[in-house]
Amino acid sequence: MARITLEGVKKSFGSHDIIKGADLEIDDGSFVVFVGPSGCGKTTLLRLIAGLEDVTGGRILIDGADVTDTPPAKRGLSMVFQSYALYPHMSVRGNIAFGLKMAGRPKAEIDEKVSRAAEILNLTSYLDRKPRELSGGQRQRVAIGRAIVREPKAFLFDEPLSNLDAALRVQMRLEVTRLQRQLDTTAIYVTHDQVEAMTMADRIVVLNAGRIEQYGTPLELYERPANLFVAGFIGSPRMNFVAGKAAEPYGAATIGVRPEHVAAGREGEGWAGTVSVAEHLGSDTFLYVDVPEIGAITSRAPGEFGISVGDRVILRPDPARIHRFDAEGRALRA
Numbered sequence: 001m002a003r004i005t006l007e008g009v010k011k012s013f014g015s016h017d018i019i020k021g022a023d024l025e026i027d028d029g030s031f032v033v034f035v036g037p038s039g040c041g042k043t044t045l046l047r048l049i050a051g052l053e054d055v056t057g058g059r060i061l062i063d064g065a066d067v068t069d070t071p072p073a074k075r076g077l078s079m080v081f082q083s084y085a086l087y088p089h090m091s092v093r094g095n096i097a098f099g100l101k102m103a104g105r106p107k108a109e110i111d112e113k114v115s116r117a118a119e120i121l122n123l124t125s126y127l128d129r130k131p132r133e134l135s136g137g138q139r140q141r142v143a144i145g146r147a148i149v150r151e152p153k154a155f156l157f158d159e160p161l162s163n164l165d166a167a168l169r170v171q172m173r174l175e176v177t178r179l180q181r182q183l184d185t186t187a188i189y190v191t192h193d194q195v196e197a198m199t200m201a202d203r204i205v206v207l208n209a210g211r212i213e214q215y216g217t218p219l220e221l222y223e224r225p226a227n228l229f230v231a232g233f234i235g236s237p238r239m240n241f242v243a244g245k246a247a248e249p250y251g252a253a254t255i256g257v258r259p260e261h262v263a264a265g266r267e268g269e270g271w272a273g274t275v276s277v278a279e280h281l282g283s284d285t286f287l288y289v290d291v292p293e294i295g296a297i298t299s300r301a302p303g304e305f306g307i308s309v310g311d312r313v314i315l316r317p318d319p320a321r322i323h324r325f326d327a328e329g330r331a332l333r334a
């Protein structure tokens with residue numbers, strides 16, 4: 001296990017500032033997810049921690065020791081890539097054992113570690129196969145196995161599930177978090193998928209254009225987003241935002257309310273509008289409603305909802321669940 005600390009970490013490529021000063025404390029044994037839109041710098045930040053890129057400024061510490069200038073192999077971290085990066089001509093056993101062989105470990109130790117990793121990852125009956133004879137999920141497990149046998153202080157995952165189909169992603173998501181708990185190792189996991197972030201993380205780092213917008217538990221980000229960016233990024237469908245007169249009575253420049261906190265009915269007080277789209281998912285119904293002078297508002301109702309396109313509805317945002325933001329987009333707290 002390892003505690004990883006970033007102090008004012010910066011990275012520029014040429015004249016482009018990609019990471020604009022990151023401060024972060026990752027606790028021993030925790031599962032931290034870096035999430036953010038494409039190009040925000042998630043992979044770059046992970047590669048800086050791994051030592052695969054040099055920082056332009058700031059310091060990186062592992063368990064309090066400065067590793068800013070330590071080469072990757074000496075940091076005690078293992079990286080798992082999206083592309084798996086397996087050797088096609090080697091068996092599963094050979095792939096998992098490769099790093100240990102290169103390090104000159106004794107054969108008995110290698111055999112024992114490979115067997116144990118294969119057992120943990122359900123790969124025991126595939127050890128003599130070649131990567132091309134495996135499914136995507138099995139290949140990803142081999143890549144993880146290769147990281148496990150090195151017994152790292154922390155795992156660094158770079159979008160490891162993005163080549164898998166939706167069902168397999170959900171399954172592997174569970175496997176990766178279970179594995180991390182079982183091995184009791186610190187993990188940093190990069191994804192652009194906020195659902196993956198919410199379901200896997202102990203704590204989430206939301207990155208935007210090279211800056212950390214917020215660092216908190218999934219529920220903190222959902223219930224108390226620090227600003228408009230985090231409010232809009234976390235949650236699906238997205239939070240509704242309303243500016244202008246409707247925000248003024250709340251003493252805010254913008255108010256936000258999540259679709260699940262907007263009730264739709266036929267009558268009563270509220271925002272009157274017309275349903276433009278109704279999505280019936282069985283478990284939920286999403287209503288997209290055009291409200292004059294307010295804009296398009298999404299309402300999420302549990303279960304099947306007998307309302308269809310063109311119907312007039314009254315929307316009632318739950319006053320206790322309204323988020324308020326100032327003109328700079330920062331959250332206002334009561």
Ligand code: ATP
Pocket residue numbers: 013018036037038039040041042043044045192
């Ligand atoms: P994605 O989700 O699309 O993978 P990301 O958040 O991981 O995105 P990065 O890969 O960290 O983003 O890239 C951040 C920015 O840095 C991008 O604008 C990218 O073009 C730039 N960048 C990354 N590596 C280099 C490099 N070696 N040289 C120049 N620019 C780079």
